[in-house]
Amino acid sequence: MTRSLRLIAVCSLAALALAACGSGKQHWNTNNITGVMPNLRFTLTDENGNTVHASDYRGKIKLMYFGYTHCPDICPLTLATVGRTLKQLGHKADKVRVLFVSVDPKRDTPDVLKTYTQAFGPRFLGLTGTQAQLKALTKRYRVSYSYQKPDKNGAYAVNHSAAIFVFGPKGKVRLLMNRTDGAAAMAQDLAQLESDTIQS
Amino acid sequence: MSTPERRDARWLLVAACALFAASALAAPPKATVSGAWIRLLPGDLPLAGYFTLHNNGTRPLKLTGATSPAFKRVQLHRSMTMHGMDEMKPIKAADAPAESTLTFAPGGYHLMMWRSRRLKPGMRIPVTLKFADGQHLKVEFTVKRPGQ
Numbered sequence: 001m002t003r004s005l006r007l008i009a010v011c012s013l014a015a016l017a018l019a020a021c022g023s024g025k026q027h028w029n030t031n032n033i034t035g036v037m038p039n040l041r042f043t044l045t046d047e048n049g050n051t052v053h054a055s056d057y058r059g060k061i062k063l064m065y066f067g068y069t070h071c072p073d074i075c076p077l078t079l080a081t082v083g084r085t086l087k088q089l090g091h092k093a094d095k096v097r098v099l100f101v102s103v104d105p106k107r108d109t110p111d112v113l114k115t116y117t118q119a120f121g122p123r124f125l126g127l128t129g130t131q132a133q134l135k136a137l138t139k140r141y142r143v144s145y146s147y148q149k150p151d152k153n154g155a156y157a158v159n160h161s162a163a164i165f166v167f168g169p170k171g172k173v174r175l176l177m178n179r180t181d182g183a184a185a186m187a188q189d190l191a192q193l194e195s196d197t198i199q200s
Numbered sequence: 201m202s203t204p205e206r207r208d209a210r211w212l213l214v215a216a217c218a219l220f221a222a223s224a225l226a227a228p229p230k231a232t233v234s235g236a237w238i239r240l241l242p243g244d245l246p247l248a249g250y251f252t253l254h255n256n257g258t259r260p261l262k263l264t265g266a267t268s269p270a271f272k273r274v275q276l277h278r279s280m281t282m283h284g285m286d287e288m289k290p291i292k293a294a295d296a297p298a299e300s301t302l303t304f305a306p307g308g309y310h311l312m313m314w315r316s317r318r319l320k321p322g323m324r325i326p327v328t329l330k331f332a333d334g335q336h337l338k339v340e341f342t343v344k345r346p347g348q
Binding site for chain 1: 243307
């Protein structure tokens, strides 16, 4: 079984277990993965060239998505969907930060990342890191990435996870979203998360 | 028995068929395109183009490529999500069966386009779609903002 399949299996089981315990009176449109994965932790470089840690985003609900800027289709589609989600959230979006983690540090320098995330809105932040840092983070959330062979022009595509991980203000893992969930469903869940009484 | 008149009639028929075939080859494809747009991204990052091709003809069409004066290279690509992983691969062709549509949309088939000039939202960019039978179709794509 691939790592991603295992991830889906673990998450589904966890969701079932939570539902069976009756602890989740709330209804979530996306996958509730509270307690299934470790708290957010990383050391990366942000789009301003500074070394940053997950704790630097304490107090914000964090959406983490792995991608790369030379991805003209899926990545902008996902970020545009998240952008519409934030628009629907209105002022509540102030408490949300979207961490776009590039798994293509060779091409995605802080400068490239900064102009890229700005195109989607002020709440989008670009992060990247060394291969060791990126490997540690993707492994922690049981996803992976890989590089395709460059074509004759040197262009190459990167295979990456489709998942959007959602973390609470204190870094606790909460939801697993996908662009196909749609902006309305995602916005509803984020609004519920924000008014959530669970200390996360 | 074939009389001279009959022979003439046969030749006429052959000539008519040849003329018809020639005009069919030269005619533009019985296809139209709607909703053609390009998602703009910052800098010189490659872009993606989308459209719906309506094949109104009774023959299948095979899209094999595209060119545009605003782009140095255009390739046919397809994104796929397999086991939670997003992948993008170049493809050689995309089929539009007779009397049906071929959709290039975010998350699936798309044109991958490397810019040769600066683009802005709202611009209309000519793109020529090329088919396996040698036919061409010129289409205008509208440049849209990244968050579209």
